[in-house]
């Protein structure tokens with residue numbers, strides 16, 4: 472099998488790249504391990520998982536055309552200037568054009584805009600050192616599978632081959648020659664591996680499978696699998712305002728905006744982050760109604776994802792209606808247009824982390840049913856990471872008190888040895904990071920592997936730093952940037 476360009480994986484990183492290259496006239500073949508049918512009950516990817524905090528990794532995979540956009544929540548925000556300045560070989564300015572194009576593809580062009588320094592308003596007016604950080608949603612979240620499948624009907628030069636798992640990459644010196652594929656259809660199990668050849672290959676198999684393929688092929692250098700992070704999160708503190716405040720504000724609940732939805736959180740601008748040696752953390756504020764509804768969701772899902780040991784919620788919950796009642800109340804009050812007011816909010820931290828060489832994926836001795844080595848994960852939220860979070864809450868608390876707005880209760884995090892963060896669930900970043908130094912990165916600034924001429928990466932494994940923003944916006948922007956680079960390299964086709 473031969474194609475000019477071969478892309479492994481059809482999540483947003485692979486699909487957007489494939490469609491953009493097909494639009495530019497190139498011949499593109501996408502190899503996808505799944506099919507159009509949902510497959511969340513995957514055969515094991517991981518063996519040993521050693522993490523600080525809790526993990527819910529099964530939550531993060533979807534082996535299906537479209538990858539994890541079959542599961543995702545659709546929350547969109549860009550990485551900020553300060554994130555790019557901490558080690559990316561690409562600047563935020565260079566990304567602007569691609570974020571604009573990504574807004575169109577992801578359906579948020581008519582929802583609203585992002586600003587890095589939106590001043591506080593409403594209940595937080597006067598809080599000068601703090602900025603509002605928006606997330607936007609499209610009415611129906613982008614599905615990479617539908618996007619790709621529709622494009623195959625339009626472009627004859629774009630093909631998808633499903634139920635094929637990329638297993639191993641074959642190279643001849645500085646050139647990749649072919650990739651070995653395993654047929655994942657049960658009825659075909661045991662058939663010999665096929666190979667696909669191409670002028671140029673791109674791995675877009677997600678932040679865990681992409682390094683797995685490289686490690687299994689002994690490619691990528693010493694940084695493959697390292698600098699892993701996942702946007703750890705948890706309900707971490709309680710905010711008490713001095714005045715009762717309406718919850719009908721994008722800071723406290725999801726609110727309609729343009730053709731979609733917005734939600735804001737609190738964080739610090741770049742100048743303050745530098746002054747206080749802070750990472751780019753972010754907190755989302757939830758009134759008790761929403762907090763309780765989330766607990767209900769947790770019960771229903773049987774997931775540990777939303778548990779918080781930082782907060783003794785029992786005293787807060789006393790006297791409140793049972794969760795189901797609250798949801799009914801929420802629905803009724805929305806219908807009646809009633810305004811609820813409160814002074815107490817949960818603070819959910821979306822945490823940044825220092826890139827750490829020791830947070831890494833390695834190959835296990837154990838193999839999956841196709842004979843491919845499983846992945847071991849070692850991930851820690853270090854004392855240095857924790858100290859940055861505590862400084863964040865110290866500064867937020869101080870600003871709230873100085874401005875007579877309220878205060879935060881967050882003493883638990885100082886006393887706790889093991890922070891009960893949700894460490895690994897769906898944002899798998901940093902495992903084939905971009906950079907200029909082959910000792911600390913796997914690809915160059917164009918996402919090409921340092922050591923070969925014709926193998927590229929698309930996806931969150933490229934992220935050199937993490938920030939707080941969910942990754943898909945940046946994944947799509949990087950995929951569009953890569954399409955421009957590849958097209959230029961291969962020459963425009965008529």
Ligand SMILES: Cc1cc2nc3c(=O)[nH]c(=O)nc-3n(C[C@H](O)[C@H](O)[C@H](O)COP(=O)(O)OP(=O)(O)OC[C@H]3O[C@@H](n4cnc5c(N)ncnc54)[C@H](O)[C@@H]3O)c2cc1C
Pocket residue numbers: 479480481482483484485502503504505530531532533534535536537538539540542543544545546547635636637638675676677678680681684896897898899929930931941942943944946
């Ligand atoms: C429940 C959930 C909610 C989320 N919510 C948000 C959100 O609100 N906002 C946001 O920005 N992000 C969110 N994310 C994260 C986001 O979905 C992922 O970061 C994103 O999908 C990653 O894109 P990707 O293309 O790199 O990988 P994936 O989407 O994981 O796609 C990889 C594809 O490659 C295929 N593949 C894997 N290995 C191989 C192989 N060896 N050979 C061939 N094919 C292979 C897989 O089957 C899959 O289809 C969420 C994720 C989950 C799970």
